[in-house]
Amino acid sequence: MDADEQGRATVPPAVSAPDAVDLRDLYQLHWRYLVRLATLLVDDVASAEDVVQDAFLALHKRAGALREPDAALAYLRTSVLNLSRSVLRRRRVARKHLTVAEPEAGPSADHDVLLRDEHRAALQAVRTLPRHQREVLVLRYWSGLSEREIADTLGISTGSVKSAASRGLAALAKILAKR
Structure with a gap:
C-alpha cells in the first residue's frame, strides 16, 4: 500500500x-x-x-x-x-x-434427410481418404479455413496442407469417377 x-x-x-x-x-x-x-x-x-x-x-x-x-x-x-x-x-x-x-x-433416422443424394457419394468418398487428407479437406472446404489456419490447427506447415489437399482432391476425383 x-x-x-x-x-x-x-x-x-x-x-x-x-x-x-x-x-x-x-x-x-x-x-x-x-x-x-x-x-x-x-x-x-x-x-x-x-x-x-x-x-x-x-x-x-x-x-x-x-x-x-x-x-x-x-x-x-x-x-x-x-x-x-x-x-x-x-x-x-x-x-x-x-x-x-x-x-x-x-445412421440416425434423420441422417438421410439431412444429406441430399448428390452429397452422400462425395461424403462417403471423403470418409475413405487417409486421415490427414480428410482433415485438411474438411477444414478447407467445409469449415472454410485458410491454408495458414489449417496449418495452425493441425500443427503442420502450409506446404503440407497444400500437398494433402491436392492429393486428397485427386483421390476424390478418382473415387467419384468410378461411381
Missing part, C-alpha cells in the same frame, strides 16, 4: 485483466458448427456432441491461460479435431479387441 500526502493508506489502481473469454457467447455462436465439424470427422452425431462438450469443458478449465481471448475459437477447433482423433483411436482399439460380434450402429 502507498500513502498519500496526509499519510493515509491508498490502494494502487487495479491492473486491468485481459478480456476474458465469454464461453456462453462462444457456445451459442459456434456449438452447431463445431458439432457438424466433429460429425464429419467421427461420423456419429452423439459422439460429435460429446467431443464438442469436452472441448468446451477443456476451454473452460484453461480460459485464464489463453494468451489471446480471440484465439478461443481456434483453440476449440483444434480441441475438437484432437478429441475426434481420440474417439476414432478408441473405436479402432475396441473393434480390435471385440470378442462378441455386435451389429454396426446404423
Whole structure:
C-alpha cells in the first residue's frame, strides 16, 4: 500500500485483466458448427456432441491461460479435431479387441434427410481418404479455413496442407469417377 500526502493508506489502481473469454457467447455462436465439424470427422452425431462438450469443458478449465481471448475459437477447433482423433483411436482399439460380434450402429433416422443424394457419394468418398487428407479437406472446404489456419490447427506447415489437399482432391476425383 502507498500513502498519500496526509499519510493515509491508498490502494494502487487495479491492473486491468485481459478480456476474458465469454464461453456462453462462444457456445451459442459456434456449438452447431463445431458439432457438424466433429460429425464429419467421427461420423456419429452423439459422439460429435460429446467431443464438442469436452472441448468446451477443456476451454473452460484453461480460459485464464489463453494468451489471446480471440484465439478461443481456434483453440476449440483444434480441441475438437484432437478429441475426434481420440474417439476414432478408441473405436479402432475396441473393434480390435471385440470378442462378441455386435451389429454396426446404423445412421440416425434423420441422417438421410439431412444429406441430399448428390452429397452422400462425395461424403462417403471423403470418409475413405487417409486421415490427414480428410482433415485438411474438411477444414478447407467445409469449415472454410485458410491454408495458414489449417496449418495452425493441425500443427503442420502450409506446404503440407497444400500437398494433402491436392492429393486428397485427386483421390476424390478418382473415387467419384468410378461411381
